[in-house]
Amino acid sequence: MAPVVVLVGAPGCGKTTVGRALAATLGVEFRDTDTDIEQMAGKPIPEIFIDEGEAHFRTLERAAVAAALAAGTGVLALGGGAVLAEETRAALVGHRVVHLSVELPDAVKRVGLGAGRPLLAINPRATLKHLLDQRRPLYAEVATETVVTDGQTPAAVVAEIAALLPR
Ligand SMILES: Nc1ncnc2c1ncn2[C@@H]1O[C@H](COP(=O)(O)OP(=O)(O)OP(=O)(O)O)[C@@H](O)[C@H]1O
Numbered sequence: 262m263a264p265v266v267v268l269v270g271a272p273g274c275g276k277t278t279v280g281r282a283l284a285a286t287l288g289v290e291f292r293d294t295d296t297d298i299e300q301m302a303g304k305p306i307p308e309i310f311i312d313e314g315e316a317h318f319r320t321l322e323r324a325a326v327a328a329a330l331a332a333g334t335g336v337l338a339l340g341g342g343a344v345l346a347e348e349t350r351a352a353l354v355g356h357r358v359v360h361l362s363v364e365l366p367d368a369v370k371r372v373g374l375g376a377g378r379p380l381l382a383i384n385p386r387a388t389l390k391h392l393l394d395q396r397r398p399l400y401a402e403v404a405t406e407t408v409v410t411d412g413q414t415p416a417a418v419v420a421e422i423a424a425l426l427p428r
Pocket residue numbers: 270271272273274275276277278279295340341371372378410413414415418
């Protein structure tokens with residue numbers, strides 16, 4: 262079985278928040294590859310970045326995404342940078358992938374000081390701007406649908422995604 266829907270998007274777009282609420286609405290399980298990676302590594306993501314570096318984190322992430330897609334859990338949220346891997350973009354072909362799009366002002370408000378997000382630990386605004394510019398084409402490449410989250414409540418985003426799904 263494939264996941265009902267896979268959520269992708271930049272840090273702060275709401276993959277975890279919306280994904281969990283959407284899964285509850287649909288009555289299916291929720292899975293987040295960031296949580297899977299923390300379980301695999303036995304430590305929080307910021308510690309993986311400090312102890313082993315981003316490249317090692319990305320290796321764990323590719324494996325976590327492949328395992329989660331194979332498991333087929335209902336709603337699957339990917340880490341914000343998962344789409345950087347060509348292997349992951351290829352693995353997403355054939356899945357229903359919703360891009361939760363967010364522009365810089367809302368993303369900045371939502372991530373605050375970047376707590377728990379190692380890439381955003383220094384100058385979150387400038388880093389987010391760079392990440393958004395770099396990744397927009399990659400999110401667009403993998404997405405089968407895009408839902409704009411700017412100015413929307415999580416509940417409104419959940420309703421919009423649910424309306425895209427077959428009944
Ligand atoms: N549509 C929204 N409107 C307002 N706040 C939101 C919305 N979606 C998420 N948030 C808030 O923004 C913050 C970040 O959301 P969340 O952790 O779900 O993002 P994420 O996409 O999972 O980020 P990451 O890639 O870092 O895992 C949370 O505090 C959440 O409550």
